Amino acid sequence: MTKPLPAVDIRDVQVVKNGATFLLTDRYGDVTEGNLAALGLYHRDTRFLSRLDLRLNQQQPVLLHSSTEENHSQIIELAFPVPVGKSGGLEQRENMSLHRERILAGSLFERVRVRNFGREARHLVLDVGFAADFLDLFEVRGFTRERRGQLQAPAVERSQVVLRYVGLDGVTRTTTLRFSPMPTELRPGLASFELEVAAGAELEVAIEVIPQVGDETPPRRSLREVEARLAREDMAWRKRGTRFLSSDPTLSRFLDRSVRDLRMLQSETDDGAFVLDAGVPWYSTLFGRDAIITAYQMLTLDPSVAWAVLRTLAERQGTRDDPWREEEPGKILHEVRSGELAASGEIPHGRYYGTIDATPLWLVLLAAAYRWTADLEAARALWPHALAALRWIDEYGDRDGDGYLEYERRSTGGLENQGWKDSIDAICFPDGEPAEGPIALVEVQGYVYQAKRRLARVARDLGEDDVAERLGKEAEALRERFNRDFWVEREGYFALALDGEKRQVPTVTSNPGHCLWSQIVDPALAPRVARRLTSPALLSGWGLRTLSRKHTAYDPLGYHRGSIWPHDNAIVAHGLKRYGFDREAGMVLDQLSAAGRYFPYARFPELFCGFSSEEVPVPVQYPVACRPQAWSSGAALLMIRSYAGLTADAPRRRLFIVRPHLPRWVETVELRGLRVGDARLDLVFSSHRGVTAVQVPRKQGDVEVLIQQ
Numbered sequence: 001m002t003k004p005l006p007a008v009d010i011r012d013v014q015v016v017k018n019g020a021t022f023l024l025t026d027r028y029g030d031v032t033e034g035n036l037a038a039l040g041l042y043h044r045d046t047r048f049l050s051r052l053d054l055r056l057n058q059q060q061p062v063l064l065h066s067s068t069e070e071n072h073s074q075i076i077e078l079a080f081p082v083p084v085g086k087s088g089g090l091e092q093r094e095n096m097s098l099h100r101e102r103i104l105a106g107s108l109f110e111r112v113r114v115r116n117f118g119r120e121a122r123h124l125v126l127d128v129g130f131a132a133d134f135l136d137l138f139e140v141r142g143f144t145r146e147r148r149g150q151l152q153a154p155a156v157e158r159s160q161v162v163l164r165y166v167g168l169d170g171v172t173r174t175t176t177l178r179f180s181p182m183p184t185e186l187r188p189g190l191a192s193f194e195l196e197v198a199a200g201a202e203l204e205v206a207i208e209v210i211p212q213v214g215d216e217t218p219p220r221r222s223l224r225e226v227e228a229r230l231a232r233e234d235m236a237w238r239k240r241g242t243r244f245l246s247s248d249p250t251l252s253r254f255l256d257r258s259v260r261d262l263r264m265l266q267s268e269t270d271d272g273a274f275v276l277d278a279g280v281p282w283y284s285t286l287f288g289r290d291a292i293i294t295a296y297q298m299l300t301l302d303p304s305v306a307w308a309v310l311r312t313l314a315e316r317q318g319t320r321d322d323p324w325r326e327e328e329p330g331k332i333l334h335e336v337r338s339g340e341l342a343a344s345g346e347i348p349h350g351r352y353y354g355t356i357d358a359t360p361l362w363l364v365l366l367a368a369a370y371r372w373t374a375d376l377e378a379a380r381a382l383w384p385h386a387l388a389a390l391r392w393i394d395e396y397g398d399r400d401g402d403g404y405l406e407y408e409r410r411s412t413g414g415l416e417n418q419g420w421k422d423s424i425d426a427i428c429f430p431d432g433e434p435a436e437g438p439i440a441l442v443e444v445q446g447y448v449y450q451a452k453r454r455l456a457r458v459a460r461d462l463g464e465d466d467v468a469e470r471l472g473k474e475a476e477a478l479r480e481r482f483n484r485d486f487w488v489e490r491e492g493y494f495a496l497a498l499d500g501e502k503r504q505v506p507t508v509t510s511n512p513g514h515c516l517w518s519q520i521v522d523p524a525l526a527p528r529v530a531r532r533l534t535s536p537a538l539l540s541g542w543g544l545r546t547l548s549r550k551h552t553a554y555d556p557l558g559y560h561r562g563s564i565w566p567h568d569n570a571i572v573a574h575g576l577k578r579y580g581f582d583r584e585a586g587m588v589l590d591q592l593s594a595a596g597r598y599f600p601y602a603r604f605p606e607l608f609c610g611f612s613s614e615e616v617p618v619p620v621q622y623p624v625a626c627r628p629q630a631w632s633s634g635a636a637l638l639m640i641r642s643y644a645g646l647t648a649d650a651p652r653r654r655l656f657i658v659r660p661h662l663p664r665w666v667e668t669v670e671l672r673g674l675r676v677g678d679a680r681l682d683l684v685f686s687s688h689r690g691v692t693a694v695q696v697p698r699k700q701g702d703v704e705v706l707i708q709q
Contacts, residue, residue, distance in 0.1 A: 013037055015280050015627060018072040018104045018230070019267045020044050021211065022280050027066045029076040029100045030054065033131055038140050038281050038624075041108060041175075041209060045285065045339030047140060048175045048211035051131035051189075054100070054112065056080045056124055061098050068601075071264035072230050076100040082122060094118030096197070105226040106218045108209040114195060115202035126193040126205060132175040134165035136339040138347060141282060149340065154188040161186065169343035176210040213338075237263050241302040244640060245670040251593070253602035258636040261603065261628035262298060269336075273315060274308035278335075279606055279626030286336045288313055288358035289420060290630050292365045293567060297634030299372045299648075300641050303675055306369035307378050313362055314385040316351065318392070323410040324348050330392030332358040334415075347413050354414040355422075356407040359389045359397065360447040364518075367454030370461075374650035374677040379458050386455065387467075393448060399438050403481055404498065405448050408437035419444060420568075421511070421546065426560035427497055428507060432553035435505045440498040443511045445482050446518030449475050453519075461651060483522040492528040494521075508548035510538065510568050516575025523579070530581040533572060534588070541613025542595040543569045544588055549610070556610035556620075563622060566592060566604040567631035570638040577642045582659055589639050590663050595619040596636075604632040640669060644685055650677035650703075657694055657707045662687040672698075679703035 016023040021043045025031055031039045033051035041049035054061075061078035068074050078098035085092050097115040102108060116122050139145065152164035159182040163175040177191070185192040195203050210218060221229075244255040265277040269286075277283065278290035291313070295306040318331035325348045327333075334355035342350035366386060370379050397405040407418040416424045419441045427435045452475040459468035486494045488504055494512035495504035513533050515521050521529055532538065537548040543564040547554055554562045569592045576585035591613075596604055598618045606629035609620035626632075645658035655676045662669060662685055671683045679701025686693050696705050 013039070013627070014066060014068045014074060015264075016068055016072060016074045016102065016104045017264045017280055017284070019106065020284075021104060021106060021108075022284055023049075023074070023102070023104055023108060024281055025052075025074070027076070028054075028060065028063055028078070029066065029074060029102070030060075033129075040140075041211060042137065042281065042284065043211035044213050045137045045337050045342070046173055046211075046213070047135045047137070048132055048173070049108075049130065049209060050133040050135070051129055052209070053129045054098075055127045055129070056096070056098070056114075058125070058127065070234075071260055072104050074100075074102040074104075080124075082118060084118070084120075094120075096122060096124070103223060103226055103230070105221075105230060107211075108207075109223045109226065110207040110209075111223070112205045112207070113202055114197055114205075116197040116199055119199050121196060121198045124195045124197060126195055128179075128191040128193075128205075128207065129189060130161075130177055130191070131189055132163040132165070134167075134173050134175075136341045137282070137284075138337075138339065138341050138349075143341065143347075145341075145346065156186055156188060158182055159186065161188065161191075163188075167340035167344065168346075169340050171214045171340070171343065173214075173340075174210075174212040176208075176212070178208040178210070180206040234263065240304075242300055242674045243670075243672040244301075244637075245668075245672065247667040247669075248665060250597050250602070251666060251669075254596055254604070254636050255640070257602040258604075258633045259301065261633040262294070262301070262630065265628065265630050265633070269312075273312045274305075275312060276305065276309055276630055279629035279632075282624075282626055283335075283629070285338070286312065286333075288332045288334055289355055289361060292332075292358060292361045293571075294630040294634045296365055296368055297567075297570070297631065297638040297641075299368060300646060300671065300674060301637055303369060303372040306365055307373070307375065310362065310366055310369065310382055313358075314382055317385055317388060318353055322353075324413070325350075325352055326354040326409075326411050326414050327351070328353065328392060328396045330359070330388035330390075331396065332362045332389065334358060334418075348411050349413075352411075352414065354407075354409065354411065354418050356397070356405060356418045356441065357420065357444050357447055359392055360405065360444065360451040363389055363451035363455050364447060367451070367458055370458050370651070371454075372648045372650055372676065374653075376461060376651075380462055383462060383464075386458075390452075390455075390471075393451075402440075402502070403478060404440040404485075405444050406438040406440040406498075408439070408500070419511075421509075421560035423559045425558070427505065428553050428561070429505055430507050430548075430551040430553055432551075435497055435499040437500050439500070439505075441511065442486055442494050442496055443514035443518075445478065445486070446515035446520040449478050449482070449520040450518035452478070479520050479522075482520055483525060487525065491532075493532045494529065507551060507553065508532065508537065510544050510546050510565075510572060513544070513568075513572030513575055516579055517571050518575070519578060521579070526579045526581075530576055530579070530584045533576070534584045536612075539587065539591065540564060540610055541591055542608070542611075542619045543592040544572055545610040547610075549612075554610075557622070558610075559607070559622075562610040563607045564592075564595070564610050564619075565607045565632070566596075566635040567629075567638075570635035570642070574638055574642050577645065577659075580659075582661055585642055586661065586663060589642060592635075592639070593663065593665075601627075603628055604635055605629065606632055640671075644669070644671070644683070645708075648676050653677060653679070653702050654704050654706060655681075657683075657705065659709060660685055660692045660694055660707075662692045664690075676703045677701070681705070 030053040080096040081093040149167040278287040337349040606625040
């Protein structure tokens with residue numbers, strides 16, 4: 001499936017999100033009909049508004065300012081100059097001001113205030129154009145269908161319009177637009193208000209847009225009630241988590257935006273389960289891999305998120321063998337979709353399991369959450385799911401019994417590639433020839449090693465000594481096989497994968513960097529891996545590319561074949577730090593930080609293009625990247641964790657700070673209210689002449705801080 005190219009400048013798309021509903025507009029606050037940037041109001045994988053634009057006297061006002069600093073709200077300041085004559089040959093104008101303010105909370109609330117700054121009363125016609133195409137998000141992305149459901153005739157009342165669509169899944173989806181005061185004219189697609197605005201006066205028009213699926217009945221609330229509730233929820237979220245402060249204003253903005261976006265991306269399922277959405281607009285739903293990695297990145301912010309993600313995914317763990325959904329007993333799912341295509345069975349994504357890495361990563365997160373919280377009872381409750389996941393790895397994931405986890409698509413509607421680089425051309429030989437399955441990816445073997453090695457500790461603390469011993473032996477055996485079978489001596493690097501014939505796929509990619517994070521790499525080989533990762537072929541000046549620019553397969557605009565992904569960079573740097581390659585980790589992080597200074601709203605996108613800093617003076621935007629993307633938002637937090645060298649062992653009431661080293665452009669970084677087990681503490685890192693010192697000005701609870709320089 002391809003993503004459509006936008007007609008609106010991608011840097012101008014604004015995002016407002018709350019729960020399962022989000023709004024994409026241009027900087028004017030408009031959703032222009034027929035746009036190719038996926039603008040619209042979306043709810044549960046369906047676009048409920050495909051047009052919403054404002055005109056005064058049939059003209060577009062002048063943009064002054066627009067902002068979405070608060071996740072759930074948007075403010076747009078517009079002006080409408082009115083000619084009043086000429087003086088000295090120059091046209092004189094008086095200004096009308098338009099203030100658009102929106103709040104998204106299930107429904108979309110908008111207030112439009114028109115103010116007259118002139119000396120005379122003005123007669124204006126305010127037109128609000130609207131439409132709803134009720135496209136499934138997969139259709140917006142480019143999925144073609146042989147037939148669709150039926151659009152119903154709009155129902156127009158005095159101050160309300162109801163737009164309806166009955167899908168092939170038998171579900172009615174409804175967009176209700178309410179206006180106040182009553183429009184002068186109201187018909188399908190247009191609400192028109194004739195306004196008489198006295199000199200110095202202002203008038204207000206209110207709009208409410210209510211998306212509904214089936215029998216959903218959103219509670220009616222006033223705008224004031226909605227604003228108060230959202231403010232309370234945001235305040236509680238910020239108080240619960242760690243506060244990150246920095247002497248560098250740009251880093252501070254990125255950290256603040258990271259926390260805000262991670263809050264924005266949280267939602268709930270119909271049954272109240274916690275969901276960490278993967279990204280807006282394409283992945284605004286539960287994705288197993290994305291939620292797991294993001295929760296791992298967030299351990300220093302709020303470790304309770306990890307347990308919530310683990311529980312949500314455990315409740316949806318595979319229980320049967322279903323080739324269409326690629327479900328197998330014990331497998332952790334890839335994604336959940338709730339739109340018409342999934343509900344009607346046209347695609348398998350209602351609950352789709354086509355991922356090779358979510359299951360071992362779920363186990364990795366379980367072990368990490370335990371190390372940061374010491375919550376043995378939470379681990380005990382999830383232990384049956386852990387055992388089921390381990391059985392899946394050994395019985396279903398190893399398709400040919402060679403000891404490696406591998407994938408091959410089983411569903412005609414599923415993904416061809418099923419690692420984190422899951423585009424159709426991602427797993428290829430250096431010349432671009434696709435690798436044929438079953439495919440054993442290099443980083444996935446590292447995830448399995450890490451899962452078994454780390455989970456052995458949890459097993460011992462649960463009294464499962466036999467399981468712990470078995471996992472330790474299996475992890476060590478995998479490590480020995482891996483370093484023999486995946487190592488490509490002539491490249492001095494690890495292969496991207498083993499293909500279906502057990503041939504090495506010797507393409508030089510960022511994937512082996514994840515094996516440093518998992519610590520499966522033989523220490524004798526690690527220096528060569530670190531050198532290759534930081535060579536100019538991979539390290540661009542703006543960060544680490546997904547694929548070497550020396551290969552024929554390289555494409556700086558390729559989704560996974562030469563682009564730069566912030567989460568990938570943060571994980572690789574995290575791994576370099578674990579092996580003691582502090583300088584190399586700093587190179588990756590510093591380049592990614594340098595790139596970050598150029599992105600709008602202090603927000604890392606999902607990915608950006610792989611051009612080098614020698615080729616382009618600023619990082620090149622990828623046309624249809626998600627903004628925000630969960631694991632890109634979490635990348636900034638993992639970067640700070642690597643700079644600070646933080647490692648928790650909450651069961652032993654310890655926090656390790658290993659070789660902390662702030663970059664040269666940052667003097668201080670503070671973490672306030674960091675949680676380790678039941679304890680909370682403040683940490684201050686300060687850099688002077690290349691040496692980073694650590695202070696612990698506040699500590700509540702029993703935790704020992706051990707600093708290793």
